[in-house]
Amino acid sequence: MTRRLALAATLLLAAIGCASVARPAGPVLSPAATMREAGMVAIxxxxxxxDQDIRYFGSDNFVGTRVDGYLAPHCWLKREAAEALARVERRLRESHQRLRIFDCYRPTRAVAHFMRWANDPADLATKARHYPDFDKPQLLDGYIAPVSGHSRGASVDLTLLQCDADDAACRAVDMGTDFDFFGTRANTDSAEVTALQRRNRDRLRAAMAAEGFRNYTMEWWHFTLQLEPTPGLLYDIPVDAPEPTKQDAATGP
Structure with missing residues (x-):
């Protein structure tokens, strides 16, 4: 019996060792040098x-300055994510609603910029607006990380617009906080917001879920396509303007 137990233990340890070897590694940096090579398209x-309001191209963001890697105010996504987002937009327009995009694909160099900012205790210029209840080190617990899903090209930050009956004069609905507010009020199911603000969040979440996007519960604005095309790859291609098409070149500015 003792020999049997010893043999079983040996086999178990061997199985554990094999499982450890087979465990998938974390995301790796893609060698892709262009958006085309990365399989991304401009939304x-x-x-x-x-509607685009790409906050990291300007200074209206929690860092307080343009973020590394943002050379133009454009949203790029994996084609599958872009097409899913287009279906969300198309369905919302049937109810005189639209989306406003704050961020999409995010280069890894931008994430590194966030980390440098988070580890700089002297820079508190945006604290009152973006993280009034937290100290900077607390932002590293769920808000800012060395690796971002945005760098895989299938995550998007956005809000909901309500338009008039003519689909004009579209305005952002009240979500209870601005984009990139770090605090419990920004949690999607927060009890600290009004009933109207909660309904607005639920409407956005339902519209995105209908096309396969999952919400990050700490941030009402953050969604990721559940069936990510390349979940193991990160990209560091700068965010730039898409190249003009042949039709654009023919018609001119």
Whole structure:
């Protein structure tokens, strides 16, 4: 019996060792040097008039300055994510609603910029607006991390717009906090917001879920396509303007 137990223990340890070897590694940096090589498209090639307010291209963000890697105010996504987002937009427009995009694909160099900012105790310029209840080290617990899902090209930060009956004068609905507010009020199911703000969040979440996007519960604005095309790859291609198409070149500015 003792020999049997010893043999069983040996086999169990061997199985554990094999499982450890087979365990998938974390995301790796893709060698892709262009958006085409990465399989990404600019969202406005899919929805030409979608509303974009790319915050990390300017200074209206929690860092307080343009973020590394943002050379133009454009949203790029994996084609599968862009097409799914286009379906969300199309369905919302049936109810005189639209999306406003704050961020999409995010280069890894931008994430490194976030980490440098988070580890700089002297820079508190945006604290009152973006993280009034937290100290910077607390932001590293669930808000800012060395690796971001945005760098895989299938995550998007956005909000909901309500338009009038003519689909004009579209305005952002009240979500209870601004984009990139670090605090429990930004949690999607927070009890600290009003009933109207909660309904608005639920409407956005339902619209995104209908096309396969999952919400990050700490941030009402953050969604990731559940069936990510390349979940093991990160990208560091700068966010730039899409190249003009032949039709654009023919028609001119």
């Amino acid at each position: 406005r090639t899919v929805v030409p008039d979608i």
